[in-house]
Amino acid sequence: MNEHAPKKLFIKTYGCQMNVYDSDRMADALAPHGYEPVQAAEDADLVVLNTCHIREKASEKVFSEIGRLRELRDERRLAGGDLMIGVAGCVAQAEGDEIVRRAPAVNLVFGPQSYHRLPELLARAHNGARVVDTDFPEEDKFEHLPAAKKEVTARRGLTAFLTVQEGCDKFCSFCVVPYTRGAETSRPLEQVLREAENLAEAGVRELTLLGQNVNAWHGLDARGRSVGLGELCYRLSLIPGIARIRYTTSHPLDMTDELIEMHRDLDALMPYLHLPIQSGSDAILKSMNRRHTVAEYMAVIERIKAARPDMAMSGDFIVGFPGETDADFDATMQVVREVGYASAYTFKYSIRPGTPGATMDGQVPEAKKAERLARLNEQINTQMHAFHRSVVGRTLPVLIEKAGRQPGQVGGRSPYLQAVHMQGPTRLIGQIVPVEIIEARNNSLTGKIVTDAEPNPASVIESRATAAHI
Ligand code: SAM
Numbered sequence: 001m002n003e004h005a006p007k008k009l010f011i012k013t014y015g016c017q018m019n020v021y022d023s024d025r026m027a028d029a030l031a032p033h034g035y036e037p038v039q040a041a042e043d044a045d046l047v048v049l050n051t052c053h054i055r056e057k058a059s060e061k062v063f064s065e066i067g068r069l070r071e072l073r074d075e076r077r078l079a080g081g082d083l084m085i086g087v088a089g090c091v092a093q094a095e096g097d098e099i100v101r102r103a104p105a106v107n108l109v110f111g112p113q114s115y116h117r118l119p120e121l122l123a124r125a126h127n128g129a130r131v132v133d134t135d136f137p138e139e140d141k142f143e144h145l146p147a148a149k150k151e152v153t154a155r156r157g158l159t160a161f162l163t164v165q166e167g168c169d170k171f172c173s174f175c176v177v178p179y180t181r182g183a184e185t186s187r188p189l190e191q192v193l194r195e196a197e198n199l200a201e202a203g204v205r206e207l208t209l210l211g212q213n214v215n216a217w218h219g220l221d222a223r224g225r226s227v228g229l230g231e232l233c234y235r236l237s238l239i240p241g242i243a244r245i246r247y248t249t250s251h252p253l254d255m256t257d258e259l260i261e262m263h264r265d266l267d268a269l270m271p272y273l274h275l276p277i278q279s280g281s282d283a284i285l286k287s288m289n290r291r292h293t294v295a296e297y298m299a300v301i302e303r304i305k306a307a308r309p310d311m312a313m314s315g316d317f318i319v320g321f322p323g324e325t326d327a328d329f330d331a332t333m334q335v336v337r338e339v340g341y342a343s344a345y346t347f348k349y350s351i352r353p354g355t356p357g358a359t360m361d362g363q364v365p366e367a368k369k370a371e372r373l374a375r376l377n378e379q380i381n382t383q384m385h386a387f388h389r390s391v392v393g394r395t396l397p398v399l400i401e402k403a404g405r406q407p408g409q410v411g412g413r414s415p416y417l418q419a420v421h422m423q424g425p426t427r428l429i430g431q432i433v434p435v436e437i438i439e440a441r442n443n444s445l446t447g448k449i450v451t452d453a454e455p456n457p458a459s460v461i462e463s464r465a466t467a468a469h470i
C-alpha cells in the first residue's frame, strides 16, 4: 500500500465515554499520516475496534465482530485489495495474547496507553508483523498525541469530552478497570487547559471532563500549589466560549468540600451529578470493597444538596453481586427512592476473571439477577419520568446543539442533561437560550424559546471570576 495515498479509517467504539474520547484521539494521531475517517468498515482500509472489557458479553461481541471483518478482508483479497484490522481498548489490554491466538486475522493489538504510538505500530504491521503493544509506557501519551485540527473539532460538535484522569487504585472487587487502565493518574493542569482552549477556539461550548475517578483529579498550579477538580472546573470556566462543565464518573470518597462548594458558586458547573453507589446494602458494599457505607454516601448527598438544592442525581447499580440476598436488594431499592435518582445505569453482576468477585461464594443465579434488574429499572424509569415532568412549566437555559429532525426544529440540552426539542432557527446553534418547557415525553422534553438573546459572554466570565473566590 502506498504510504502517502489517502487512506480510510473506521473506528468502532464500544463501552464508555472515555472510549469515545480515545477513538477521536486515535483518529487525530492517524490524520497526519493520511487517514480520513469513514462511517463503515466496508469503506475502510483500516478498521480499529476500540473495545470495552467491563462486562463479559462485551468481549464476546468483539470476537464475533473480528469474524465479520475477517470475511470482509477475505473478499477484498479475492478482489486484489486488503484490510488491516486493529483491536484497541480494554479487551486488547486484558486479552492481547488471547486475541492473537484466537483471531489470526488481527494485524495489531494495542492497549489504552499506546495510542500515541499507533502510527509506528501500524507501519510495523504494514511490514508484515503481527504487533502487540499492551505495555504501560513511562512516557505521557497525552504529550505525544497531536491536537485535532480546528475544523475536525468543529465537525464533532459543540459538546466535547476531555479526559483528565485515567486509571484507578480503588480495586472494587467486581471491577477490571485497575487491571486494564492501570494506576490512577491525573493529567497536568496546564495540559488540560491547553486542550480546552483548543476545543473552545473551535467552537466547543460544553466540556465533559472524564476519568474513571474523575473527582480524584489533582494537579499543581503555576505556583506549585496542589489543586483539585473544583479549581480545575473554575479555571476552565474562565476560557472564553466555555459555558458549561460536567464531569464523570465520580467516587463518593473523593467528593471534597472544595468541589461541592464549587457547585454552589460556579454557574458553569451543571447541576447533574453521576455518583455511583452500586448497592444499598452495607454488607454488599463491604464485600465489593467500596470503602464506604450507605450512611456515608447519604451524608455526601446531603452536603451536595445543601450546596446545590436542584442537583439531579444519577448513579450506577450492580444487582446480583455474590451473596446479595432479597433484603440486600430491597436496601438498594430503598436508596434509589431516598436519593430520588433522575437517571441511572443498571447492570447485572458479570464475573470478570482475575477480580476477587469472580471466585466469591454465593454467586446469584441469572434468573434472580434478571428479576432484580427488571424491578430496579422499572423504579428508575418511574423516577426519570417524574423528574422530566417536574420541569414542565419552568423556563430553563438550553444549549442549542443541532438542527432537529423536523424542519424548523432545533435540539439541545437542559442543565440537567435532558434532551429538549423546540421550534427555532438553526442560527441559534451554539447559543444558550431560555426555553419554557411545555411537555415531558418518555426520553425528552418539548419547549418553547422565550427569547433568543444569550447574555454577553464577557460579563458572564467577569461574574464567574468574582463568584468563585479563588
Ligand atoms: N469508577 C466508577 C465508579 O467507581 O463507580 C465506575 C467505572 S465502571 C467503568 C462503570 C460501571 O460499570 C460501574 O460503576 C459498575 O456499575 C459497572 N461494572 C463494573 N464492573 C462490573 C461487573 N463486573 N459486572 C457488572 N457491572 C459492572
Ligand code: SF4
Residues within 6 Å of the ligand: 168, 169, 170, 171, 172, 175, 176, 177, 178, 212, 213, 251
Ligand atoms: Fe472500578 Fe470505579 Fe471501583 Fe475503580 S472505583 S475499581 S473504576 S468501580
